[in-house]
Amino acid sequence: MNESLLFLAAFIFYIISAFYYFSFLFSKRENLARIGYKFAFLGLIIHTVALILRTFESGHAPFTNMYESLSFLAWSSILAYIIIELKYKIKRAGLYFLLIVIALMALASSPLMPKEATPLVPALQSYWLWLHVSVTLLGEAFFAIAFITSIMYLVADSKKNKGIKSGLPPEKLDSVSYRCIAVGFPLFTLGGLVFGMVWAYYAWGRFWSWDPKETWSLITWFFFALYLHTRIVMGWKGRRSAYVAIIGFLAALITYFGVNYLLAGLHSYA
Amino acid sequence: MKSLWNFFNSVKLAIFLLIIITLASILGTLISQNRSLDEYVARFGQWGNLFNRLQITKLYQSSWFIALLCLFALNIIVCTLTRLAPKLRKAFHPKVEIEAKKISVLKIKEKFKKNIGLDTAKKELKKELRSRHYRLKEVKKESKTFLLARKRILGWFGSDVVHLGILIILAGGIISGAGRFRKDLILSEGDIRGLPKADFKVRLDKFETEYYPNGSVKDWKSTLTVLEKEEPILSKVIEVNHPLSYKGFVFYQSSYGWNWTNLSVGIWVRKRKDPTFLRKTEMKVGERVWLEGENIQISVLHFIPDFVINDRNEVTSRSLQPNNPAAFIEGWQEDEKIFSGWIFSKFPDFARIHSEKETDLSFELKNFKAGQFSVIQAAKDPGVNFIWAGCTFLMIGLALAFYWPTREIKVILEENQGKTEVIAGGIASKSREALQSEFEKIMNSLRRSR
Numbered sequence: 001m002n003e004s005l006l007f008l009a010a011f012i013f014y015i016i017s018a019f020y021y022f023s024f025l026f027s028k029r030e031n032l033a034r035i036g037y038k039f040a041f042l043g044l045i046i047h048t049v050a051l052i053l054r055t056f057e058s059g060h061a062p063f064t065n066m067y068e069s070l071s072f073l074a075w076s077s078i079l080a081y082i083i084i085e086l087k088y089k090i091k092r093a094g095l096y097f098l099l100i101v102i103a104l105m106a107l108a109s110s111p112l113m114p115k116e117a118t119p120l121v122p123a124l125q126s127y128w129l130w131l132h133v134s135v136t137l138l139g140e141a142f143f144a145i146a147f148i149t150s151i152m153y154l155v156a157d158s159k160k161n162k163g164i165k166s167g168l169p170p171e172k173l174d175s176v177s178y179r180c181i182a183v184g185f186p187l188f189t190l191g192g193l194v195f196g197m198v199w200a201y202y203a204w205g206r207f208w209s210w211d212p213k214e215t216w217s218l219i220t221w222f223f224f225a226l227y228l229h230t231r232i233v234m235g236w237k238g239r240r241s242a243y244v245a246i247i248g249f250l251a252a253l254i255t256y257f258g259v260n261y262l263l264a265g266l267h268s269y270a
Numbered sequence: 271m272k273s274l275w276n277f278f279n280s281v282k283l284a285i286f287l288l289i290i291i292t293l294a295s296i297l298g299t300l301i302s303q304n305r306s307l308d309e310y311v312a313r314f315g316q317w318g319n320l321f322n323r324l325q326i327t328k329l330y331q332s333s334w335f336i337a338l339l340c341l342f343a344l345n346i347i348v349c350t351l352t353r354l355a356p357k358l359r360k361a362f363h364p365k366v367e368i369e370a371k372k373i374s375v376l377k378i379k380e381k382f383k384k385n386i387g388l389d390t391a392k393k394e395l396k397k398e399l400r401s402r403h404y405r406l407k408e409v410k411k412e413s414k415t416f417l418l419a420r421k422r423i424l425g426w427f428g429s430d431v432v433h434l435g436i437l438i439i440l441a442g443g444i445i446s447g448a449g450r451f452r453k454d455l456i457l458s459e460g461d462i463r464g465l466p467k468a469d470f471k472v473r474l475d476k477f478e479t480e481y482y483p484n485g486s487v488k489d490w491k492s493t494l495t496v497l498e499k500e501e502p503i504l505s506k507v508i509e510v511n512h513p514l515s516y517k518g519f520v521f522y523q524s525s526y527g528w529n530w531t532n533l534s535v536g537i538w539v540r541k542r543k544d545p546t547f548l549r550k551t552e553m554k555v556g557e558r559v560w561l562e563g564e565n566i567q568i569s570v571l572h573f574i575p576d577f578v579i580n581d582r583n584e585v586t587s588r589s590l591q592p593n594n595p596a597a598f599i600e601g602w603q604e605d606e607k608i609f610s611g612w613i614f615s616k617f618p619d620f621a622r623i624h625s626e627k628e629t630d631l632s633f634e635l636k637n638f639k640a641g642q643f644s645v646i647q648a649a650k651d652p653g654v655n656f657i658w659a660g661c662t663f664l665m666i667g668l669a670l671a672f673y674w675p676t677r678e679i680k681v682i683l684e685e686n687q688g689k690t691e692v693i694a695g696g697i698a699s700k701s702r703e704a705l706q707s708e709f710e711k712i713m714n715s716l717r718r719s720r
Binding site for chain 1: 281282284285288289291292295296298299303330443446452482484486487488489490509510511512513520522523524647649651654657658661664665668669672
């Protein structure tokens with residue numbers, strides 16, 4: 001068994017899982033969602049093995065180029081979903097979330113992404129690579145769930161205003177969004193900003209250089225800080241809160257993708 | 271003064287400043303920073319001058335951006351202090367006595383009568399609360415006993431600790447920006463260099479570049495020795511990600527380069543018509559060597575590491591890296607120059623040799639041996655310890671705020687004809703469901719007691 005085959009197998013399991021969640025949305029049979037969840041879980045296990053194999057094959061952390069990093073982001077997103085679903089039961093979000101994961105996996109398997117493991121450039125040879133990237137991406141995965149539940153909130157809320165009953169009560173979606181951000185925000189702060197600063201200090205001799213990726217991760221952090229303050233101190237809930245969460249996730253997306261392709265800087269490797 | 275305080279004591283101001291700072295930060299990533307004025311004018315025309323005047327071209331160091339950050343810091347200080355005082359009072363001098371009305375409006379509450387005396391009920395309740403790590407305060411008034419049970423009180427202060435962390439980080443940033451020292455030391459093996467305001471020197475003992483099998487750089491390693499009064503104190507091999515720290519200075523492996531002044535060049539000479547003919551020669555620049563078995567001397571007049579011809583048609587080196595090494599060679603027969611021209615190590619077929627006389631020889635620039643120098647960044651950053659302290663507070667604060675929710679249980683016990691009336695309510699700063707179930711367990715244990 002090699003890594004790319006396992007990656008493909010995990011990809012297929014995610015697609016099957018999405019298919020079950022899709023049928024669940026239309027047939028309303030809880031059982032289908034449960035099968036979808038199981039497939040997502042199996043996919044996660046296979047994906048985990050793929051990442052471990054990749055680590056052994058390449059001899060370094062499995063997130064040093066875009067392919068690896070996308071694959072790892074997909075993995076952390078599934079992990080985050082498995083946890084959130086277990087705790088808060090938001091089956092109806094399953095399909096939308098798996099679609100994001102499938103998009104990430106598809107992007108990772110696109111021929112534009114070089115897949116071969118390349119030896120690490122000197123700047124990346126550090127255990128901070130593990131801490132910085134894994135914790136940051138895990139935090140971003142929770143932001144992604146909050147993004148989905150926030151959009152679902154907006155839809156459910158407007159349905160409610162028109163008197164249509166929606167699958168998940170809007171109040172629950174609002175609260176799950178908040179809880180995801182309550183997990184994602186400390187993780188993102190620790191991995192993205194704190195570990196990032198420590199590593200930058202050891203590698204480049206400066207803890208902060210206003211490099212575009214650093215700046216955008218700070219911008220992302222500002223948006224979620226805004227979310228927390230408007231919500232906790234000013235009592236925003238519902239629609240306005242959902243909009244802030246959505247913008248925050250878009251900022252995270254720019255930090256992750258946009259900066260690599262649009263803005264040059266120190267983070268040129270991944 | 272009071273109105274100024276009130277101005278800064280506003281969450282709305284904080285949100286406004288946060289949005290402005292965010293937008294400014296975005297602007298700074300859209301306009302590339304710290305370029306020359308000419309570049310901005312070339313790119314944005316007249317706007318370039320305006321950007322420059324508004325300091326958008328070095329936005330994050332601009333006076334207005336730093337002023338915004340200072341306003342924001344002031345805003346955080348005032349907001350935090352105003353909210354801190356009542357919280358401290360609540361934490362250290364709480365009001366234990368409470369009206370039943372105030373409990374009845376809580377979301378978590380219970381009211382029941384129990385067939386035991388007040389003292390027994392109180393003892394049971396206290397035992398149960400203590401076993402769940404609650405700290406208790408008790409007040410007796412007339413026939414009533416008031417109990418206040420609390421745990422994880424630090425959770426209330428999570429946001430304050432976060433704010434303190436952010437302020438320390440901002441202070442660290444300002445100290446670092448004002449007092450940071452940074453200098454690139456270009457060192458060849460054996461070089462000794464001092465630093466301003468340092469009572470020691472550093473010596474580069476050894477510098478080597480390690481390569482992967484595919485030719486890309488694996489690592490640069492510099493062996494540095496710290497000298498005090500000419501005496502070696504300590505030695506360390508530094509590499510990227512592994513700097514040397516000594517007396518507040520940190521030495522980073524930052525870059526490397528080639529020392530092109532004293533190099534030797536290897537040239538292979540072949541004959542076109544005789545495939546077996548091969549002479550390997552090695553010479554320093556300017557030196558003339560005999561070609562073995564031939565009546566010809568060759569020499570290298572110039573060596574260029576990164577050959578390029580500029581707009582003025584001059585040969586020059588684009589960089590100091592050996593990206594396109596080229597040598598200008600000459601051939602001599604007695605005192606007569608018979609050929610001269612450029613040969614390239616990466617483009618052997620591209621040789622441009624002008625011959626005065628017919629010659630069958632061809633030349634390849636096979637290798638060169640040049641010393642490498644190491645670029646070591648010496649830095650002293652007085653702000654950095656503030657940053658780490660600030661980060662620690664930030665993370666502790668976030669953990670407290672999100673995962674250490676304060677729980678309060680307020681109880682009124684009143685004895686009435688041998689029975690005890692229990693009125694109890696619970697308040698959680700976060701995750702109310704968890705307190706709800708704990709609260710129920712506590713109340714049930716009291717109900718079951720006899």
